[in-house]
Amino acid sequence: MKNLLISLSLVLASCASTSPGSVPVAEGPVARTIERVLSRTEAYMEKEEPIVPISEEVRKQVSAAILTARVMTSLPEVSGDVLTFTMRPIIQLHDAFVRADDTLEQLELEIYLEDTARLVSLFQSVNVHASLSN
DSSP states (O other), rough: OOOHHHHHHHHHHHHHOSSSTTTEOOOOOHHHHHHHHHHHHHHHHHSSSSOOOOHHHHHHHHHHHHHHHHHHHHHSSHHHHHHHHHHHHHHHHHHHHHOOTTTSSSHHHHHHHHHHHHHHHHHHHHHHHHHHHO
């Protein structure tokens, strides 16, 4: 049932886009999910001893991607391709941190990973929607 609701939400979100391949983000559920992922990633990165070691170069790239993603979530809609490109390193690092965090309960772990899975699915679905309409 839960997966059905998620799937329906993704379909409605992709259909609600005003142009093919765009994701409506401004102050909606997508923006809130993105912000949760961004905030969690930042919190993990700010720890004195991160649970997943990252280079300074990766830290800078992910920090820049986080700033870019925050700007994008203030827009009415954003290209699914652009969101995919911007969010990919953030999501990868987020999921690595979450999987390595042994302080999380199983339910928390699943919820955190589901946030990123939903975003990836949404970005992919709008990109498919765009290619079908061309």
